[in-house]
Amino acid sequence: MNLKQLAHMLALSQTTVSRALNGYPEVNEETRRRVMDAAKRHGYRPNPSARRLATGKTGMIGYVLPTGASVDIDPHFVEFLSGLGDYARSHELDLVLSPADADDQETTYRRIVANRQVDAVYISSPRPADRRVALVNTLGIPFIVHGRSEGFDFDYAFTDIDNEGAFHEAARLLIQLGHRRLALINGDGRETFAIHRERGVRRALAASGLTLIERHVCSVDMTEENGYRATRRLLEGDDAPTAIACSSLIMALGVVRAVRDLGLSIPGDVSLIAHDDVFPWLRPENFSVPLSTTRSSIRLAGARVAERLAARISGLEEGARGEVWPVDLVVRGSVAGAPA
Amino acid sequence: MNLKQLAHMLALSQTTVSRALNGYPEVNEETRRRVMDAAKRHGYRPNPSARRLATGKTGMIGYVLPTGASVDIDPHFVEFLSGLGDYARSHELDLVLSPADADDQETTYRRIVANRQVDAVYISSPRPADRRVALVNTLGIPFIVHGRSEGFDFDYAFTDIDNEGAFHEAARLLIQLGHRRLALINGDGRETFAIHRERGVRRALAASGLTLIERHVCSVDMTEENGYRATRRLLEGDDAPTAIACSSLIMALGVVRAVRDLGLSIPGDVSLIAHDDVFPWLRPENFSVPLSTTRSSIRLAGARVAERLAARISGLEEGARGEVWPVDLVVRGSVAGAPA
């Protein structure tokens, strides 16, 4: 059942039927009702390919997925996706993942924009002066950044969490507990979130006349193994820290294992605070010693990004509004006063 | 730059240009070269929306993503996606995720087929007599099932691993080591993979005149917490098992924690074998006691599914061929002889 048939069966023109269905004003309400009615009764659904060719609207949002044999997709992604999908579903939006060579995403962005494959895109894990953000901005497609970039001469729309504030609070707590040597096991140091977290820790230390020594900060991919290695290196070196801030729950698994392997204990010898993105399958309260965390649901962020994308597509949201969500500091058993 | 302009500038008809570019035989090789050349020089790329309207081909593969506030997307998904994306990239395929109410995926499947939104779909985590498989089969869109369903009066194409064989081998090893009371901490018991794994364990036990008692098998969502709870329940009950087979590395984290909490040790008191889907961020050799595993890269499966989908779309693959991949049994420190 296509528009032509429907129009014919109603003894109306395609124009009128189309307008009736799309809510244009120049059609009699009585007629509109008839049309809507017939459309529903016959289960008419406009062919998206045709509509798309005519209007350019796709009803899809895009994400360029970096891939490659040596590229690991972050497990956070799936949780973000849960939120995004949940919102998208309620608005009949689909998500198209365009895989791209991790080293050349530009081609793919250009393609999906030139081909009008999606109505909007989002960008995740941005870095300062992220080229993707600059590119997408000039290409003129609506977009939202999940996270923040920095150092542009233009503003853009983003949804981020207060990474600096979160780690500032975490560090402050540890300092208040008497810790003087803090360490930071961070994610990829080229990404903004990691920079912000480090800044938060440094600021808290500085406020007490302390510093974060270079040996005590490491930036690694967020795997269990890297958490383990970093911790061993930290605790076996001179000036071992008495407290660790860690950027992910997965790395925290490795931290805990390393501490145990060294015959030390949490929080007796080392206090630990990790960032929790709220995975359903790994929860900080279930660690052998319940983990103190900075907590922010990445799933909610996904839903929010979808919501904003939808708003931008329909023209409800404009401008370069950035929003920063506060992060909860949840204190559990993994922190204690500094050892004597 | 569209076809019309390109044709005009070459003083050829759109027909000829189109045919030249799409490799049809009825065009002079000399002409074809000229066309290809001009196309490349001017960066001509056929508009996919138009092509799509004309041919029905989309260059996209689809996946219906169950969503909802209480629906958690499996972290395995992201690893599968890595492989799928990696292959899709090299073949200029995009993946469209259509979020659906987890309790009504049928509507979404019907929509994406009726609207011709994708050229093929894949289905994951199937159950016996899975309705999605039956539906997609009747809808007539090319598809591949990742995993297996059962109990249909038709055949279909799938890529699965030998879950039964894997857990049969694992159980056999444990039995050989003298274990008599095995337990199975399984995934969702409604899914085929879980059924097959249980069958594998039972078969191995039966071969030695043993049985898997009901109390010793549990089917739960694969979270760390569920692994913990199941293990406590198992080990604190009467007839506590001396060996555990576990369906995921994430649950195995909980198993290890529970064993430790009970003051027991692996493999001294309990042997443990888990299934490893090969996550980059959590590796069995890095468990406090290196974990024996049944190993199969879910990422490779993703790539394979993409490959087969691409083959089906282009007509290179037909028929209902199912393939079952063998699973490696990797023995590490977590298994030992049964305690006296």
Add this chain to the structure above:
DNA sequence: CGAAAAAGCCAAAGCGCTTTGGAAGACTCT
């Protein structure tokens, strides 16, 4: 009451591609 404005509808022209049904010219064969 007649002109101007508004309401309601339609035919047809896109959107940019593929594909059908020729047609013109070159070549082969008897």
Add this chain to the structure above:
DNA sequence: AGAGTCTTCCAAAGCGCTTTGGCTTTTTCG
């Protein structure tokens, strides 16, 4: 040389929708 066969190209008809421009008919208003 004429008939038949390739080869190579083209005009035009879709694909199913939206939208422009215009045409009636009805309503409004001085």
